[in-house]
Amino acid sequence: MTAFTIPFLNIEVKWYAIMIVIGMVAALLSAGLLFKRRGMTSDTVIDFAILVLPLGILGARFYYIIFSSHSAWFWALFKFWEGIHWLGIIVGLIGGFALACLAVKLNPLRVLRILPAKEGQKNAPEGAKDFVIMLVVGLATLLFGAHLFWLIFNDPDESLYNLFNLRMGGLAIYGGVIMGVVALLIVCRVKRFTFRQVLQVLDCAAVAVIIGQAIGRWGNFFNQEAYGQRITDAAWQWFPFAVKISAANSVDGAAGWFHATFFYESMLNIFGFFVLLYMGYKNKNKPGINMCGYFVWYGTVRAFIEGLRTDSLFTAGGTGTFRVSQLLSMGLIAFGVITGFIISFKDCNQRQRLLGYVLSATIALCALVWTVGQLFENALTVAGVLSVGYLVAGVALVAFSYLTPSRISRFAGAATLTVGVLYLCLAGAPVWCLAFLAVPAVVLVLALTFKGECVPCALTDTSYEEVACKE
Numbered sequence: 360m361t362a363f364t365i366p367f368l369n370i371e372v373k374w375y376a377i378m379i380v381i382g383m384v385a386a387l388l389s390a391g392l393l394f395k396r397r398g399m400t401s402d403t404v405i406d407f408a409i410l411v412l413p414l415g416i417l418g419a420r421f422y423y424i425i426f427s428s429h430s431a432w433f434w435a436l437f438k439f440w441e442g443i444h445w446l447g448i449i450v451g452l453i454g455g456f457a458l459a460c461l462a463v464k465l466n467p468l469r470v471l472r473i474l475p476a477k478e479g480q481k482n483a484p485e486g487a488k489d490f491v492i493m494l495v496v497g498l499a500t501l502l503f504g505a506h507l508f509w510l511i512f513n514d515p516d517e518s519l520y521n522l523f524n525l526r527m528g529g530l531a532i533y534g535g536v537i538m539g540v541v542a543l544l545i546v547c548r549v550k551r552f553t554f555r556q557v558l559q560v561l562d563c564a565a566v567a568v569i570i571g572q573a574i575g576r577w578g579n580f581f582n583q584e585a586y587g588q589r590i591t592d593a594a595w596q597w598f599p600f601a602v603k604i605s606a607a608n609s610v611d612g613a614a615g616w617f618h619a620t621f622f623y624e625s626m627l628n629i630f631g632f633f634v635l636l637y638m639g640y641k642n643k644n645k646p647g648i649n650m651c652g653y654f655v656w657y658g659t660v661r662a663f664i665e666g667l668r669t670d671s672l673f674t675a676g677g678t679g680t681f682r683v684s685q686l687l688s689m690g691l692i693a694f695g696v697i698t699g700f701i702i703s704f705k706d707c708n709q710r711q712r713l714l715g716y717v718l719s720a721t722i723a724l725c726a727l728v729w730t731v732g733q734l735f736e737n738a739l740t741v742a743g744v745l746s747v748g749y750l751v752a753g754v755a756l757v758a759f760s761y762l763t764p765s766r767i768s769r770f771a772g773a774a775t776l777t778v779g780v781l782y783l784c785l786a787g788a789p790v791w792c793l794a795f796l797a798v799p800a801v802v803l804v805l806a807l808t809f810k811g812e813c814v815p816c817a818l819t820d821t822s823y824e825e826v827a828c829k830e
Contacts, residue, residue, distance in 0.1 A: 360581040374581035378574060383412065386571030393563035393639070407546050407560070415539040416525075422534020424522060426672040426683045429529075435510065435518035436503070443505035444512055451504025458500050459493035528582070531672065532572060533661075533687055539568070558646035565653035566635045572657075573628035579621040583608035587618025587667035598622075610669045617669075624664045631656040647702050654695030662688040 361371045387408055391401035424433045435441075460467040468474040469482050476482040484490055510519040521527065543564060547557045579585035583604050589611070590601045602619040606612060634656065635649050642648045662685050665671055671682040 360583075375578035378576075378578035378581065382571040382573075382575035385574055386567040389570055390563050390567035393566055394560075397559050397563065399559075406550070407543060407564075410546055411539050411542040414542040415535040416530070418538025418541075419530040419532060419535035420523070420525060422537070423529040423531040423672065426531075426674070427529065429521065431516075432518040432522040435514075435516070436507065436522075439502045439506035441506070442509040442513060443502075444508035447505035447508025448501065450508065451501035454504055455497035455500030459497040462492050462496045463489040528584075531684075532575075533684060536568065539564070555646050558650065562639060562646060562649035565649045566632065566639065569628050569635060569653060569657060570632045573625045573632065576621045576625040576628070580619075585621045585668060585670060587620040587669060590616045590618060599626075618667050620664050620667050623667075624660060627660045627664075628657070631660070645702060648699060651695040651699030651702070654691040655699070658688040658691035658695065661685075662692070 360374045362374045362377055364371050387404055390407075391404040394403050395401045421433055424430060457467045460470055463484060464481055465484065466474065466480075466482075469476055484493060507519075514520070540561070543560060544557070547560060552560065576585070580602065583602075586602055586604055590596055595601055596603075596616040599619050599622045601616040602622070604614065604617050606614040609615065609617075631653075635652050638652050639649045665682050665684045665688070671684065674681045674683055674686070
């Protein structure tokens with residue numbers, strides 16, 4: 360949907376772009392305030408934004424293209440055997456040399472003797488390892504640059520133009536998050552931040568990103584996209600539960616009411632924003648906890664929402680059976696839980712309680728979501744009955760973990776998880792339900808593996824306090 364047209368240039372400005380920009384501004388303002396609260400200058404956010412924003416947009420675009428039916432546009436960048444250009448060879452040589460030097464922590468200008476050598480610093484390659492790294496990086500950059508310029512001047516399929524043509528549509532938030540984290544780490548490396556400072560930056564970024572996502576989702580409303588299944592019951596055909604989609608934007612070519620999944624995700628992200636702010640306030644001395652909270656929160660939200668959407672990206676270039684975002688969500692949830700589990704609790708007994716809480720809450724959530732789905736279908740099936748039993752088992756596990764948070768919670772978790780897996784197989788549950796099993800499965804493995812020993816002690820053979828002191 361067009362918001363306005365720029366005079367004289369005849370360029371249409373879309374509401375989608377406006378909402379994305381507003382989300383970016385909100386994220387930058389939030390990050391600036393959080394940076395200042397953690398003892399860093401608010402101007403530091405500008406240093407990060409210079410690299411994070413462009414790489415984040417590229418990552419969002421590339422992620423979408425790679426897992427869509429247009430993946431050939433992306434892979435065309437690396438088919439250097441199809442053609443190279445002489446201008447690209449020149450640029451590739453220069454750029455390849457510069458990147459090769461930077462890869463081994465060398466200043467290219469000092470290597471070329473344009474700047475004088477500096478005592479106490481590395482001014483030339485040292486050993487075979489440096490030469491091998493420089494050779495690989497330089498050759499790869501040369502080939503990429505030579506082929507890139509060939510695409511610019513001779514691309515028969517317009518792959519390069521279509522790849523970067525954002526006005527065609529197609530951005531995926533997970534790609535932006537992945538490349539945004541990479542950009543953050545690069546800037547932290549350049550600024551020589553300590554590991555603790557890097558975690559603090561990631562904590563600030565987590566809070567900023569989730570509020571930016573909440574606002575940016577409203578761009579999908581104006582574009583009439585990212586909606587869910589059709590709603591045929593007139594009693595539920597009202598906003599914000601549902602959204603009316605025109606025939607031109609409908610997945611089945613007929614106008615009607617569909618699940619407003621963009622709204623669900625936006626509201627859940629706003630709630631997650633305040634949850635993360637509270638977590639950061641209560642855990643000032645635990646850097647990294649907000650990052651873990653974001654992965655668990657948004658991974659769970661996205662795994663649920665993705666199961667309702669009709670425009671998901673699937674594996675195998677859109678022809679597979681698994682939704683890419685749900686698979687990635689499973690990994691993020693597992694990573695967030697394990698990492699947060701390790702850094703959050705100094706006491707082994709507290710860790711054992713956390714095992715019981717995470718197991719029971721996750722199992723109960725899985726059962727509750729599936730039960731609601733059964734009720735919407737107006738069918739009390741075997742799957743619905745089993746899901747109720749599954750929910751009761753999860754609640755019982757909560758009580759067990761409160762009473763004896765060690766051995767009983769483990770065996771109860773193992774039994775409930777086994778029943779849950781059998782139930783999901785028998786009920787023919789959709790793939791996205793498996794996302795909720797990722798957390799209890801990983802945590803249960805840790806519980807049964809380390810046998811009451813805290814995870815940091817088992818992994819490092821030392822205490823949490825000693826690890827913190829060394830850090």
